[in-house]
Amino acid sequence: MATQRAHKAARLMISPSVILLLAWMIIPLGTTIYFSFLRYNILTPPASWTGFENYYYFLTDPAFIPALVNTLVLVLGVLAITTIGGILLALLLNMEFWGQGIVRILVISPFFVMPTVSALVWKNMFMNPVNGLFAHLFRAFGLQPVDFLSTLPLLSITIMVAWAWLPFATLILLTALQSLDSEQMEAAEMDGAGWLSRFIYLTLPHLTRSITVVVLIQTIFLLAVFAEIYVTTAGGPGYASTNIPFLIYNLSLKQFDAGMGAAGGVIAVIIANIVAFFLMRAVGKNLEL
Amino acid sequence: MARQTTTGQRALVTAVAWGIGILISFPIIWTVLTSFKTEATAIASPPVWFSFDWTLQNYIDVNTRSDYARYFMNSVVISIGSTLLGLAVAIPAAWSMAFQPTKNTKNVLMWMLSTKMMPAVGVLVPVYMGLRSMGLLDSRTALVIIMMLMNLPIIVWMLFTYFREIPGEILEAARMDGANLRNEIIYVLTPMTVPGIASTLLLNVILAWNEAFWTLNLTTTNAAPLTAFIASFSSPQGLFYAKLSAASTMAIAPILILGWFSQKQLVRGLTFGAVK
Numbered sequence: 354m355a356t357q358r359a360h361k362a363a364r365l366m367i368s369p370s371v372i373l374l375l376a377w378m379i380i381p382l383g384t385t386i387y388f389s390f391l392r393y394n395i396l397t398p399p400a401s402w403t404g405f406e407n408y409y410y411f412l413t414d415p416a417f418i419p420a421l422v423n424t425l426v427l428v429l430g431v432l433a434i435t436t437i438g439g440i441l442l443a444l445l446l447n448m449e450f451w452g453q454g455i456v457r458i459l460v461i462s463p464f465f466v467m468p469t470v471s472a473l474v475w476k477n478m479f480m481n482p483v484n485g486l487f488a489h490l491f492r493a494f495g496l497q498p499v500d501f502l503s504t505l506p507l508l509s510i511t512i513m514v515a516w517a518w519l520p521f522a523t524l525i526l527l528t529a530l531q532s533l534d535s536e537q538m539e540a541a542e543m544d545g546a547g548w549l550s551r552f553i554y555l556t557l558p559h560l561t562r563s564i565t566v567v568v569l570i571q572t573i574f575l576l577a578v579f580a581e582i583y584v585t586t587a588g589g590p591g592y593a594s595t596n597i598p599f600l601i602y603n604l605s606l607k608q609f610d611a612g613m614g615a616a617g618g619v620i621a622v623i624i625a626n627i628v629a630f631f632l633m634r635a636v637g638k639n640l641e642l
Numbered sequence: 643m644a645r646q647t648t649t650g651q652r653a654l655v656t657a658v659a660w661g662i663g664i665l666i667s668f669p670i671i672w673t674v675l676t677s678f679k680t681e682a683t684a685i686a687s688p689p690v691w692f693s694f695d696w697t698l699q700n701y702i703d704v705n706t707r708s709d710y711a712r713y714f715m716n717s718v719v720i721s722i723g724s725t726l727l728g729l730a731v732a733i734p735a736a737w738s739m740a741f742q743p744t745k746n747t748k749n750v751l752m753w754m755l756s757t758k759m760m761p762a763v764g765v766l767v768p769v770y771m772g773l774r775s776m777g778l779l780d781s782r783t784a785l786v787i788i789m790m791l792m793n794l795p796i797i798v799w800m801l802f803t804y805f806r807e808i809p810g811e812i813l814e815a816a817r818m819d820g821a822n823l824r825n826e827i828i829y830v831l832t833p834m835t836v837p838g839i840a841s842t843l844l845l846n847v848i849l850a851w852n853e854a855f856w857t858l859n860l861t862t863t864n865a866a867p868l869t870a871f872i873a874s875f876s877s878p879q880g881l882f883y884a885k886l887s888a889a890s891t892m893a894i895a896p897i898l899i900l901g902w903f904s905q906k907q908l909v910r911g912l913t914f915g916a917v918k
Contacts, residue, residue: 363742366734367750370798373731374757377791382760384768395771442662450656458902459663462670465901467852469872470890474673476876478883484685486672493688519666521912528909566913577761580854580869584876598763598855605767606859618764629759637752 382622388615395609407616411604414613419592420600427511427596428575432568434515439522439567440560444552446523447530457527464520468580475513476502476585506586506594513581518574522567529563530556562635569632576625597621670894677701677887684883700888710871710892717867717893719782720857721850724789725843728797731790733839736801741810751802758795762855773860782865785857789850796849797842800911804838841907844900851897868893 389407393400411417446457463471479485480501488498501509533556541551579598582588588595588603595603601621605614664671676684678696704710739747769788770779778784808831816830854869861870872893875886901908 359742360744363738363744366738369731370735370754370794371750373791374754374794378757378760381765381768381772384772385765388767445655445659445662448655448659450652450659452656452660456659456663457905459667461901461905461908462667462898464908465848465852465898466670466894467869467872467897468854469858469869469876470673470894471669473872473875473886474669474890477886478672478676479669484687484883486689489687489689516666516669521908524905525909525913528906563913570912573759577763577855579763580858580873583858584873598761601763601766602859606770611767611771615767618761618767621761622764625759625761625764629756632759633752633756637748 385615385618385622388611389619391612391615393610393612393615395605395611400612403612407612408620411613411616411620414600416592416595416600416603420595420597423507423592423594424576424596426507427514427578428572430508430511431515431518431575432571434511435518435522435571436564436567438515438519439526440564442519442523443526443530444556446527461520461524463516464518464524466517468517469584471517472513472581472584475509475516480509502586503590506590510578510581510585510594513585514575514578518571521571525563525567526560529560533559565635566632569628569635572628573625573632576621576628597624670898673887674891675887676883677891679884679887681882681884684887700884701892704885704889704892708871708889710889713866713868713871714892716782716861716865717851717869720785720789720865720867721847723782723786724793724850725797725846727786728790728794728846729801729839729843732794732797732801736798736805739798740802740805740808741813751799754795754798758792762792766859769856770859779860780862780865784860785865785867788856788860789853792853792856793846793849796911797846800842800845800907801838803910804841805835807838808834841904842911844904845907845911848897848901848904 388400390402390404391400392403392406442460446453446460450456477485479487482488482498482500485498485501487501491498499505538551538555541555546554577598578596579602582594582596582599583602586594588599597617598621601614601617604610604617675691677700678698679690679694680697680699683690683694739751773779773781773784812830812834813826816826821830851867852869854873857867857869858873861867872886872889875882875889
């Protein structure tokens, strides 16, 4: 039968992708789960079975609660800045003005800057307490310069990361805004609806789905922030800017405790899956086949 | 018309928009400016804006003293290599799902997307140990493969959304006119799919170029791309602002330019077609 042959061909075409991704999921993840039950120091093998000991030590580690709180503060802080800023910027860029193309390029550019570059530029050229531009600015106003990365490490990293993700939110919300029915807007305007009520009753409902997508996709990436912390504060001072990924990196590759690192990895996977569940529902709803 | 704006309003919006645009991109502008200063001018107080002796010395220094070309080549090989490999695997899959969807297609796509949700840090330990035992730590091969696996779900999804927009009737019409499979691919499908494939390529090269978890953790010197090279400035060296700026400018310039051309693809690729 022709259709049967077609089905066979289809399966043959899909299988390389599926097999690769399946292997990429199952082998490392399975190994992580296995390692998480071992007392396993990378420098002094062999490993021995310990049951849930690694989970117990990871969850009661003095760094765990600060890292969890920092992760949440970082994710929520960046989400708040980028979503609200993104809506405002999208509204602005959607208006008529001269040089729209160039301004749009200026606004989206930060998204293309690699994390290590943006982190070091912010750290040295802006936040440095002696030579940074912020220090110059503070001194110009007769104020004492702030050593951002040692006194406000988490806020500083939030600013860096938000700067990188603001363009993403803006671009997606702008795309959604451009598909807003302008006739409906005009009708509302003619019926005497003010700017604010038009925004609340027409624009915002239209943007709801895009905002959901922005929030969920960013959350996936923000839960994994690593490079910015790695090159600026190295998680410090103390645990003040350690998040879950950095903590796991520290345990596994700095303290060579593969077992505890793996237990942390399993917990990170669980946290990400909770978010992923909601993202998948949002994306799945829009996929019509 | 109610929505017509006056010239005055337009001028005001223009001023505000340009102001905010420059403010947001200011760190990049400042980095590029600083890269043309001497180290002394770079940290001058108060800061110098435009009136300094422009010099290319930092670019020369970075290139001659630090083996910059090798890091750059590693970035090129890893980002382009992983994307091409990903396309080779993904094109057949996206093709068959777009043109011959079955009742499982949606599930397969959603499952592929779900693999993207796995946090890299969750598998850091086994991947690191596995590569170490295979002697593949700090090798381009390992990074090309890992970057390909990281981006494969996005590649399949993007291609799928592009392919799905090609009307199936065109293929039928070509077939009725007597085109065989080979002609169908060469004359009908290729011209229609090339733009989508090119967009996918562009976005994924950008993503792979900027990836900074695996590249930082799995490389030391041989396979280190630009992300890792720049990270090496985080130690006291980082106080050389002008050189840091020159190295940073060179690291981000190619991708910044590619990025400007990929605004639309970015939205499609990173929202998995949920926002168009």
